[in-house]
Structures are given as structure tokens and as C-alpha cells.
Amino acid sequence: MNDISQIIKETAEKIMEDLCTKQVVEDSELGILPRELWKTIVKSGMATVGVSEEAGGSGGSFADALTILRIAAKFSAPIPIAETLMANWVLSEAGLPLMEKPTTIASNNNGNKMMFIEISDGWTISGSAYDVPYARYAEAVVVIGNSQQGNMVAIVNPRACHIEHEQNLAGEARDHLYINNVHLQGEAVSRVREGNDNNLLYRGALIRAVQMTGALERILELSIAYSKERIQFGRPIAKFQAIQQQIAILAGEVSSAKTITNLAVKSFEAGNGEKQIMAAKIRVGEAASLGAPIAHQIHGAIGFTDEHSLQQSTRRLWSWRDEFGNESYWANKLGNEVLNTGPDYLWPFVTSMNSELVL
Amino acid sequence: MNDISQIIKETAEKIMEDLCTKQVVEDSELGILPRELWKTIVKSGMATVGVSEEAGGSGGSFADALTILRIAAKFSAPIPIAETLMANWVLSEAGLPLMEKPTTIASNNNGNKMMFIEISDGWTISGSAYDVPYARYAEAVVVIGNSQQGNMVAIVNPRACHIEHEQNLAGEARDHLYINNVHLQGEAVSRVREGNDNNLLYRGALIRAVQMTGALERILELSIAYSKERIQFGRPIAKFQAIQQQIAILAGEVSSAKTITNLAVKSFEAGNGEKQIMAAKIRVGEAASLGAPIAHQIHGAIGFTDEHSLQQSTRRLWSWRDEFGNESYWANKLGNEVLNTGPDYLWPFVTSMNSELVL
Amino acid sequence: MELETIQLSQKTEQVRHQVRNFLKEEMEAGTFIPQCDSWLSKWDPEFSRKLGQRGWLGMTWPKQYGGQERTALERYVVTEELLAFGSPVAAHWFADRQTGPLLLRYGNEKQKSEILPRIARGEVFFSIGLSEPNTGSDLASISTNARKIDGGWLLNGSKIWTSGAHRSHYMVTLCRTSTKTDNRHEGLSQLMVDMSSSGVSVRPIHLMTGEHHFNEVFLEDVFVPDDMVVGTIGDGWKQSMAELAFERSGPERFLSTFPLLVELIRVLQQETTNEGGFTAVGRLVARLTTLREMSLGVAGLLEQGVSPDITAALVKDLGTQFECQIAEVARLLVSSSTRVANSRFKSLLADAVLHSPGFTLRGGTTEILRGIIARGVGIR
């Protein structure tokens, strides 16, 4: 990890520790977006990491941006930092201005339909998108959709959209967004550079894998701490072999998640991460599905009440594992690829997983 | 359990304890069929339980016959008692003479092909059958196959067949049997009464579920005993919580196997057991797949050597779970039936499982 | 640990039919929508009273105390129908399942004649005051205590995880009535606290779903008259343990997420062929059938007066895992990338997932249950 990366990491940790308390996360479920946390994040330049300074960003690598997301997720940060970062990558690739306001993305993934139609004095956009993260709080929506000229991207004002409030299991806003003939000037619309729907799906999957890894780190820390504090039958429950064995299993899952996510991040950075992202979303999803129940079992009843922060992390894990494709979805895709590759090339397929990296 | 059932059970246990030692099972893998065990079983009438005395059998119910099989399986008895019993049920239903010699069955299940052709002075039979239990030791083969007149059954002399030796993971003979134009008199061939290929598949599945239940009882007993004897770190391993938790899981699997098998037996006896047999083969197969590794983990290395009898039971579990349809095969069938029944009839489907029984 | 296969009598199946028809009618009338975990979550006094009117509460109790003198298996069938339909049974749940049998066995005549009929009519609801903030699985470590005074007891302390305490009329409270000795199970007693007594206050504990079912109950100098002592002073541990064994093997230990399974099948039916789906559903149904048979077997033994602790623990251990498994299978079968038209499925799945951590904790954690099983097979 180079110096800049180290600074970004430490800064993010400091900001989250200071400003992303249990209370802040709780309040977010009541509809309060933590403006101070957002402002601090933006002021530190973190909303545009991964976009070069020449392009108006803060510099740093995609990996640095993902480190920020992992840390934010570890603290269950209830802000659209992932969406804003992703939006800025798309915008910078399309040559559009970057965003520092809370931003979200609506694309053609996941059965959505977004249509751009060129008219005499610009474009109109129409369509609907489901489960759009933080749409109700966003001050800009980056819309990606089809047109006769190929995939297009534009920034749309959310006030021009109809938004229905929905949420995931963690109470994070996942709104339905409807756009009806929004008119934009020609220069506000740009062609999506090489990127396509699929690309966004992979990026989304990678981001959720990274976030889950952060949340998994958190539940392991909480479980270890709780097992040392909680006294039962006259001693800390950490002294019971059954608890030790469970925590060991949890540690294995967390370690697995970290490892495969790191591989996917490095591969993505090298422009080559499709199969690694599939593997990461599958394996991290499995870690979430196996790990969250263990953490709850260790914590007892307190863990699933609003009095303990464990549930802020586990509910995110349960939500994120299903967003941008669950384990089955990606396993089916990866399995298909493996079967097409064939038995005699299975091993080369596996060893190729870490053969093109940026380190 | 009535008096006769109780006597049959106790007799079977006594015979197995006396004559079915670890050595006898070991020797069977070297090609030695325990003749004395067989003779004693026959002399006690156990080869024809489930066939009425009027029809030349020993009386007793199908359930009694299955009790014998469960006990025999608990002792890993290396004799074709299951096959002979099943053969006798088929023969008695077809009005053919019963067998007291070691007998096996070759039918059209499992991709086999058996064909009966009527000729002027009787019938000719041709075909092949794979994985025929104990074929090399059998003194009679009950062959069931198609003809233009429907499904037919006949007793064929194994010396008229070509037999290739094969075996399952437990070293039990599962031979390939080829019949080439064997000629039989008209009266030696009979129509299969109501019974059909499917019926045999269900019977076979039930028998294997019953046998697995016996083997599961055995591995639980062995594991409990071993955990109390084996000293590690100065105390019996049964005192370690990790071992206790594992044995509790094993006990749960064994108890589940017993319960669902009992249901299937009772339902079968009532002439109504198809879905119960499906459930039993699935659930007992799961118990075998989960239970056998636990028993081995508790026993340590000694358990998978020929010096300990554990492996005689676990290898049978691993074999039997795959014979007459593994968990996937039956789960697919049962799931199909459930989906055809539809969501609103799922609960009635479940409660109907024990609604027609003979107790 | 071998259970007899239970055959339900014609009469019992008739009861099932009546309940099933009643539930279908209520559902069609919009009285309730099937819910996961309804025995914890869906509190509907009106519904409980309807059940009482039909004689489906306190079914096995003597008629003189408002019961119907039906068999334990008849009660079993009523219970499983109510749960399979995900009906709102939380209000009367603990009173019918636990407190009634407790009072029948240990209660004094006044308690039996005054309270049991009201439970059976679905008018009086109970909470169970066992856990305390520092006890967890180590129940014998409780410190809530009662001091003898003239005409009764003065109760101080607090209870936690008391389901429905904010809406129930009484709480059976385990407390210490003499100072701790080396034998921690001695000196405990059960007192029945009228929740309207002065000195009782209830603090809500919100679940991560935002729901309010659990509470912390504070007891400050609460007066409990002598005739509200349950059973014998000093026998509280024994009495409570008997009560707990009763609650381990019922159908609520494997049916909490059954309504989701029903909806899963509805969704799968609409999909094109899904071989993986068939197999997964087949496995679940095989498992469910097995659990139900085990649970029925235990009910049969209870009917004969046998208390099969180990098998009951097995049912709960396997059953609560099964409840979680339904949720996991459901979410993996219904691809997250396909829009699920069925919003009932989505909401049942959410409930199942968010309630699942409770399944393997309430009524004895997995670890504790496995310890009981290990002791039962002679290795502990």
C-alpha cells in the first residue's frame, strides 16, 4: 500500500469514527441523511477518488476508492458514497462534469428500462428504475439508458422524477424512480464510453462485495469483543469451546471474504476483473450468509434489538448479498463459463484468476 | 409392537450378535458368503417374512420384514436377505414358488433392459442388468421385464447368466448380469401382479432407507462408546464441548432417520407409501451424508482403517444413499409433486403424510 | 429415542377440518394475512377470543376450568393449523401453551378456577418473566427477589425479553425467595404478578425490524399476595424447567417460516422449469415431514405422561434450523436479478430473514440444547 493510499485509508477511518456513530445510522432510518458526514467526506475529496486530477477528480486509484467504501461500510455509513463514486467514474469516462452532491445512478440493469430519444433541440429521457439507492436524498441522478445511437448517459435532476420510497432490509433507501419525458440539452447527454449495462452490473457487484467485507470485519470484531465481556455460568462465554469454534468459523469466513475481495479489486483495477468479481460476489455472499447468523448466535437476544449495533451490520449484509446479483445468479454465470471452458482447462482457468493484476 | 413382531426382532438381534461378527463382514469382502448365518436366517423363517403362511411364507407383516433388515444392516450383515425378501414378495404376488436360497432381483429399473418373448413352447428371456446385488452368490435370480403381454416375472438360474463382478463402496457385490436367450417353460413365467418397475424402485428405496437407519444407529452407538473410552489431554474426549455438540448433531440425524423411516414403513404397509418413501430416502440420505463424517471425525484415524468396524457401517451408508435413487433424484420427484399440488395445498399435502397408516 | 408413529384419529382429523375451514373463512374475510413468526408477532385479542369461543384454547384442560377435555393430539392439530396459516395467535400464546398447564399442575384452587377459564376464553393474556439482563442461558443466576411480608411478597428486580408484557395481564415471575446457597437452583419461586400493580413498569425493547414485542419489566416493591404464589415456595426451578420442556417440541419450533415456503412455491410455479427449485423444495418437504413426525411423536408421549426431554430438544434444535433454512433456500431460488412480481413473497422473506436470529436463541440456544442432548445420550 503506497503512501497516498495509506493516507486515504486513515482519513476515512478517522472521519467514520468521529461522525458515523450508532446514532447517526439509527437516525438515517428515520429519514435523516447525515449532512455533516457527507460534507466532511466531500471536503476531504473522497467523493471523486479514482478519477484523475486532470479530469477534475481527487486522483488515487479505484482500489483507493474501494478502500473508502469498505471502511464506510464497516461503520454502516448511511450515505450514497458508493453511488456517488460510481457515478463520478461513469461521468468522467463520458466527459461529463463530476458531482460532489449526493448522487445516485439509474441504469438499465435489473429489469429497468431507460430510454433516450434524440429530438431537434436535445434529448428526452423516459423510463423507470427500481431499487435506486438513496434516490430520495440524491441531488443528482446519473441516468444510463439506450438510444438509437447506443448507450447514453446524462445527469437528471431528481426533482424532475417521480420517486416512490422503498427500502432494503437495512432501512437503506432503495426507491423506485420514474422519469417521464425529461428534456435535456444536447451537451448534457453523452455517449457511454465502452461501458455498458453489464459493466455497471459488475461494478455494482464488486462494490457490494467490498462493502460486505467491511461489514463482515465489523461483526467479527463485535463478536470477539462481546464474547470476552459477556459472562455466563461464571465466566466469559469466550471460554466455552462451542463459542470458540463458532468464532473460528466466522474468522474463516471473514478472512475468505477479504482475500477474494482484494483479488477482485486488484483485477478490476487492471481492467480485467470479470471472473474475479463473480467469484468475489459469490464467496462474500456465502460468508455473509454463514457469518451473520453466527454473530447473532454469539450475541444472544441483544444483538437483534435496536440497542446493539450488530444488527446495523447484519441487516446490511443480508441486503447487499442480494443486490447486484446474489450467489446463485453469479454462480450460475461463473459455472456456465467454467463448463464452456471445459474440464481440461479448468485448472488453467483457476490459475489465471490472479495472473493479471495491478499491485 | 405386537408379540410376534417382538419375537422376530429379538430373534434377528440374537442371530446377528452371534453370527455376524466384524470378521464375518471382513471375510465377505474377500468373497466368502457367510453360509452359517444364511442357514440360520432361513431356518428361523426370516427369508419369507411378509408372505402369509397360506402362500408358503412365514407370515408376519412387511414391517416385520423391514425390522429384520434394519437389524441386519446394523450389523452390516453381508448376505442377500433384503433381496431375497423382496424377491419373495414379488414371487408370492405372482403366484410363483418362494425361495429360501440366496436370491437376487434383476429388473428394468436403473436403465436396465430385460425382455420376455413368448415362443411356441414357453418364453425366452434376454437382457442385461447392472449393479445387481449379490448376483455372483445368488442361487436364483428373479427377473422382471417387459413383454408384449405386459410385465413378466420368472426365476432364472444364475448359471445360465453371464456375471461380471462389480462392487459398491462397501465391497458388497453389485454385479453386472447378462442374460442371452434363456428358455423357460410357460408355467415358470408369470405376469407381475399390479407391481411394476416403479413399484420395485420404491420398494428398493424403502429398503435402503431402512438399512441406512440401522447403520446410523450403529455409528451413533460406536461414537458414543468411543468418545467415552478415548482419552485425550487427560480426559475422555466426551468431556470436550466440541465433541458433545457433534454427537448431539449426530443423534439428531439418527433420530430423524428413525422417525421418517418408521413413517414410510407404516405407510407402505398400508399400501400407500409413495410420498413417504420419497421423503424417507431423501431425509435418511441426508442423515447418512451428515452423520458419517461426524462419526469419523470423532473416531480419528482408527475409524477409517480395517481395524475398526465403524467403516463397515459408514461405507454402507455411502453406498446405500446412492442406490435406488439418491437424495437429488427423489427430491426432484417430490418437489415436482409438491409444485404440481400447488402452494395452497402444500399444508394439506404435509398433513396427509401420516393420514393413512397401519399401526 | 425411538418415537412411535402417531396415527391421528378420525375425531382429531375432524377438529383439523373445522380449524382449517375457520381459518380459510377468516382469511377470505380479511381478518388476517398469513405471516411468518406470527406466534411472536401478531397480537390480535379479537382473534384469540374467536378461538376461545370455538373451544380451541385450553383444549385439554378439565371442563370445570373452562377446558374441553380434548386430547393433547387434538390440541396439537389445532396449533399446527393455526401456525401453518400464519394466523395471529401471539396474544394468547404463552397463556395457552405454558401458563395454563403450569397452573393446572401447580396452581391453587383459586388460581385455577379464576384464571384458567378466562385464558380459555381468550380474555386473559400472560407473559413469562424468566430472563434477566445478566442471565442469558444461565437462568439460575437470576437476582430478582421477593421478600416475605405480611400477606404476601415484596418483589424487586427486573425481567427482560418478556414478550407482550406491555399488553398482557399477568407475568409469571421466577424470583429468588431465599438467599443464594451453593446449590443455585434452590430458593427460587414463581410469583404471578398482576401487570397493573403499582411498582410495575415496562420499557419497550425494539427489534431490529422496528417491531415492539419484547420488553424489560421493572419491579419496584411490587406487592404479590400469598395466593398469587404458583406452586410451592422454593420449587420455582423445578417448576420452570418442567414448563420449558413443554415448550420445546411444539409445531412453533419448525413452522415459523412456513408461510414463506407456501409463497415460494407460488413464485416457483410461475417460473419456467427450475430443476434446482424442484430438488430444493423436495428436500425441504422431506425435512418438514420428518420434523412434524418427531414433534407429533413427542406430543404422543406427553399424552402418555412421559416427558421426553432429549427428543424435545432434538425437535427444537433441528426445527429452528429448518425455519432459517427455508429463508435461505427461498432467497437463493428466486433470483435477485429477476423482478419478483409477488410482493407477498418479498415481505414474507424479509420477515423470515429478520426474525431468524431469534429462532435458534429463544427457548434454549442451540448450544444449550445440544448440551441437553449430549447429556441424554450419556456423555455429559
Add this chain to the structure above:
Amino acid sequence: MELETIQLSQKTEQVRHQVRNFLKEEMEAGTFIPQCDSWLSKWDPEFSRKLGQRGWLGMTWPKQYGGQERTALERYVVTEELLAFGSPVAAHWFADRQTGPLLLRYGNEKQKSEILPRIARGEVFFSIGLSEPNTGSDLASISTNARKIDGGWLLNGSKIWTSGAHRSHYMVTLCRTSTKTDNRHEGLSQLMVDMSSSGVSVRPIHLMTGEHHFNEVFLEDVFVPDDMVVGTIGDGWKQSMAELAFERSGPERFLSTFPLLVELIRVLQQETTNEGGFTAVGRLVARLTTLREMSLGVAGLLEQGVSPDITAALVKDLGTQFECQIAEVARLLVSSSTRVANSRFKSLLADAVLHSPGFTLRGGTTEILRGIIARGVGIR
């Protein structure tokens, strides 16, 4: 517990290519057929010598001792290729993996200069004498002992589960060289026993498959000269533990059943669409990729001189379960009712199933490993 992602150098990938080509040629020439668990089961001195000739044994050792001074990652790559192809590597396995590094670290000059080059040529094979009939996981309880006599030690006792003892030349033997004290880890030493010495006898232990790999070795007044003591008298425990940590995280902890996975894919390819099969295979490959990354990460740390005990234990715990999982997935995907034309699949599956109980026992049981992990995260 965060591992760096390892990027293998071009040079390392070249080594992989050489090994892969060699293995393909050998396979085509019929030298071997891929086998599950070949590092325990397939003993082929001729094959080991071929590897030695190509410089693929003792790769990381100094040239003066017959090594190639290659990196740990280069050795890693060779090892994983050998295992992925299921090649017959049992003969040299323990000598190359364990004994060599042990001697390099603790051996005297004579041992290093005489024995290491012969290991590297694939000429000398070793067994490991650790377990005894009554030790199991409790290694420190061993009772094999050596008494000091003129010019050496007189060894008495027995060792069990010694793989290949009937065919190997030496056995590194952990024994007690002074009487037991309260600290059971004191007074242990490692002696190198020439298997042709008088007083050494070997009793075969047959596996349930009928195979003979394991043995019990009896030692009756076996003379071991002073110069065959490994390291320091009394340091045997420390030396052995270092050796064990080395063996936990290699690719042999997750590739033992890889040849079955290859064959499973061949079978599935021939079937009509099998959605369940795709998903199951995808999951296995994701898991395999993760395990390999973890294992590589540990290898990277070892290269830097760090000994990551916890992560190594994690790799072995997860890896050996994965080896079992391949077998379970394979048998469930390939329906038992359809005749499998592919007899290779059948035989690989049989091997995988019957060898699987050993995977989670050898080199530290699951329970022991999880204890190590728990200690590593600070709760034990």
C-alpha cells in the same frame, strides 16, 4: 489476518509452464492417471526421480545442498501443478515438504550435506514419526523414549499413522529424552531413524479401502548415533511445531479431490442443460479461487520469513472441508439413476468419498485448528 494479494512473476509462471507441459507429456505417455489424494496414495519413486532431475524437489534449498535456490512461490507453483494433475508424488512428499526444511533449519552439517542432496534427487524418502497409539491430537503425551548410551541413543516405543514407513529410508522420530515434568513440552527430541536399523519393525495398517499407506512402527532398542539427532536435545517440541505449521497451508489442503472436479465437469458437459449443476460448479470454483489466494498469501508471508499460524490454520480448516464438499456436490449432481458412462468419474468419486474422513483429521483436526484460530483472535 489480511493477506496481500500475491502476483506471481513471469519467471514463476514460466516454471508453471514447464511443469504443466511435463505433466501433460507424462500423462499422454501413460506414466500416470490423475488420482485423488495422490500425495498420500500414489507412491512412484521413478516419478519422484524425474522431478528431482528437473530440479523440482528441494527447489528453495541452497545449491550446495542440492537445491535450486528458487523462491517459495516458485516451489508453490510446482506443487500446485503436481497436485492439480493428481500426479504420483507420495514417495518424496514428506521429505521435500517437511524433512528438508527441518534439516536445513536445525540439522548438522553432516545431515545437510549427505541427506539433502539425495532428497533433492528423489532418491531418499522420509516418514514422520509423531503420533502414537494413545496420543491422537494430544501430541505432547507421547511415550516413545530414548536413553543416552555411548555414542548415541537407544530408542524404544512405537509410532503410528506413519505414511510410507514401509517404503521410506528414514523416519524423523519425536521422542522423550528425559523424564516427564509438569511442562510436558520439555524433554522431547527429534531423532532420525534409519529404517534398516535392527530393532525397527513395521506393521501395516490397512485403510478401509484396502490400501496400505499407514503403518505402526515398533522401535525396540534401536540405536541412533549422536550425529543423527536433529537439532538440539530437548528442543523437539518447538522444532516439531514449526514443522507442523509449515504443512498446514499448502495446496495439498484443498486440491486433494481436484481431479474429481475436473471429471465432474466432463460429465456435466455431456448432460443436457443442468442449471443446478452450473450454480454448484460456480460456487465450487469461487471457493477454490479464494482458498488458493489465501494459500498463496500465506506462501508469500513465509517467503518474507513471517509464520502466519492462524491463517495457515484457516486455510487447512476451510480447505479440507472444501475437499469433502467436491465429493458431495459431485455425487448429488450426477444422478444415481442415470447410468454414468464415465467410469473415471465413478472411480475418482469412490476415492474421494473413501479418503475424505482423513482430510479433516490429518495435520490437525478441525477442532484443534479452530482452537488455534480462536487463540489467534484472542479469545483463548
